[in-house]
Each structure stands twice: as C-alpha cells, then as structure tokens.
Amino acid sequence: MRCIIADDEFPSREELKYFITEFSNLEVVKEFENGLDVLKFMENEHIDVAFLDINMPGLNGVGVAKLLNRINNKIKIIFITAYKEYAVEAFEIHAFDYLLKPYSEERILSCLKRLKSSNEKTDIKDSDNINTVIEKITIIDQGKMYLIDADEIYYIEAHGKVVKVFTKNGEFISKNKISDIMEKLNKEKFYKCHRSYIVNLDKVKEVIPWFNCTYVLKLKDIGKEVPVSRQNIKNFRKLINM
Template identity: 25%
Template sequence: MNVPAIRALLVDDELLARLAIRQALATHSDITIVGECGNATEAKQAIEALSPDLIFLDIKMPGMDGFRLLHGMRRDTARPMIVFATAYGQHALQAFDANAIDYLLKPIDQARFDQAMARVRQHWGGLNNVATAAKSAYQQRISVVCGEHVRVIAASDIDWIRADGNYVHIHASGKSHLHRETLTGLLASLDPARFLRIHRGIVVNVDRIAEVHPLFQGSAEVVLHDGTRLNLSRRFRASARLALGMS
C-alpha cells in the first residue's frame, strides 16, 4: 500500500524554533510543511483551513498555550498527530495524556528527532491501514437489472440517487437507472464520506456538488456540476454543513 505524504503544521511563537524544526525535517522527504503559526490563535484557524496530518506544537506561548489549543479543537474533525517541541520537560506526562506521539526538548537533537519521526510514520501507517480497510468494506459497484441483462455501475460514477418506494433511481453519467432496493438500505452500503443524504428521499455524491443556495425557512438548494438542482431539507442541513465545510 502506498502511504500518502504527511502534511505538517509548525506552531511555535519563536521563529528560530520553527526554523530548527524545518532543518530537522530536511532529511524527511515524506513530510511536507503546509504552514507555520506564531501563536495558538493562528494555529486554530490554520488547523481548520488546512487539516494537517501532523502538528509540531510548542506548549508555552503568549495567550493560549498548546494544551488549551488541543482542548479547544473541533470534535467533528479528524485529530492530527501531535509532536510537542518545548523547552520544558515537566509537561511530558500531560502531553502523553493528550495522546501525543512524542515529546521533544529544545534544542532539537537530530537523532532524537529522527526517532520521533519513526514513531510518527508507524502511527500514520496504522491510520491508513484502518482507513483502507474501512473503505474496502463499502460497496464499490452496484448491479442493476436492465431487461434481460445486468448493468454494473461504479459507485464513483453515481451523481445522485432518488427514492421511489422500495426502489431507487440511480443517476449516473447522464442516465437514470431503476434499482430494486430501498434508499436506506443502499445508503448503508455506500461510503458515508462520499454520499450525503440531503433529503428524506435524496442522496448525493458530494464530489458532484458545485453550489448551495439558501432558501426560505432553513431549507436550501443544492446545484450539481451538471446543473441538476436538488432540495436540501432543513432536517439534513446540519450534516451537509459539516460534510461540505459550510460555515
């Protein structure tokens, strides 16, 4: 399995400390720095915007410290891996209580840093194995009876699905296919990271969504890339907001 590169965020109020981590990472080509922050307030915004896989985090910073930053992270987002890098050794137990991967003391020692990166890679590989196994458990193809033959539709080709009693209409590649299965039953077999219920009778592939237009009384309209317009009911708006990163 090809493990994706690790996207890292550096959080430290000292520029020289961030530079030291950059230099230590120079020999680790599988880790890409996606941003730097000089305080926890900036870091909170960067985490929400960039969704880093790994954070190198100082503890004592002006204003909010590193532990308060972690405590205030949104519960509905994936928790990044944390490596603390600090000048203070007395917070190690608290750091591991926060499920940190490692705890580095400044000034950074390259050999000790490389050990920490080995732990990061081990943990990262485990996370990706779990994600791959979970993804493979979802239905990747749907077989639809069409007269005397069977049409196989890849889940990734589905644009949206509409319920029709004990049947569903599967819209894919500009065509509609009638399939004997309830919408609830079919949705349970599809990857929830890809397919979103926006109405009691409608499920949409989130990759096909181009725009969302607010309407009256909390409802909204979802516009797909092909121009299809679908109703987003008030009941499902909260889950859609999370899935689409809407404010």
C-alpha cells in the first residue's frame, strides 16, 4: 500500500516513518508540511493511506481529509495529533484511526496491524482500478486552492507554463501541466484537440469548418471557441463520427 505523511514537525514525521518502514509493508511515497501541497499531489496520484496532522499551516488535517474523501472515498485517513478534542470530528468523517502524540509504540503497531488486515480483505481487482480517472481537479482562486467537478470544466488552455481551467463560473489557474491533467481525465468525454487545448465534448455546441481544413469548436453557455489542430483532425472526425 502507498501512503503519505503530512506533518509540519520534522521529528514527528521521522518517528512515524521509522515505525512504518520497520513494521509494515506500507510505502511512504511523499512527505508534506502543509495541507495545500497534499491536495496538489493527490490530484495526479493514487494513495491508499494518509497520515495527517490536524494542526498544519495552510489547511488543517480535517479540511484536507474531507477533500481527500471527495477525490477517493476509499482512502484510509489516520490523524496524528497532540490534541484529543478533535477525535469526535475526525470519526464523523470516518477516519480509520486517531493517533495521539507523543506516539506510543504499542498504539502505532496496533494501527499498522489493522491496516494490513484491512488491506487483505480488499478485493485486488477493485483496488487496481481505484482513481484511474479523476472526478475532481484542483484550481486556484485568489490564492486559495479548491476542488471542482471535472464535469464543470468546459475547456482547459495552456499559455506557456500557465494552465487555465474554464468553467461556466469563470476561469481559474491549475498548477498541473496540461499533459498531466489529460492523462487523468475521462478520454470518452475530454479530448486534447490541440497541443494547448483540452475540450469537454459534452460542452460543444457547434463544429465550425476553419481554414486549412481545420475546425473551431463553439462551446455552449460561455460563448468561447476552441481550435482543433490539423494533426488532430482525423482522430476528431472519428471521435464524433464525421
């Protein structure tokens, strides 16, 4: 199983990583000091277990857990904190466990044993298929990161290193490369019609012939147009049965 550790205290991360490495088959894929970096990473990665400190800068562990559950409701959340008062809220969002600092070796080993047992009961075929297609995408608005449904996206446009996501409610910035986003989107719905554009085919209102035998796609609701490059014409015609 793949896991992450999010804790702004380095000694705490090192201690937990030691127990995980020595006494479990978990692979620590990445470590984080704040919640926003966790969300960015999770948009393009599949993780089975997340160890989350509750008090972190940017976005606390409870907020991160709620958003992670929306991305992948099968992820196991384990809170790591020095504060008992968050326990009720943690289990309201179906946390797998709640570990108090300073860590008890017995308590950590018990948690790791439960994780192993839980994983053995999981159907292998189902776990292999988890999160192959993302249903959420991370955007940035006024310096804050949010998750939106992929279905809300009309198109995505790349300007150099800046990637913009267009919805009915406006345009937003994504920190991910357009190629990385495309790898995770549903290929039956989203099409990379140009090296700088991804379009949601469900949002296309009209296909307009353009110069050099290319097309421009007019989108519903937002009045925007997206080009189809010459290199993609043949595949695009097949895709829409032209």
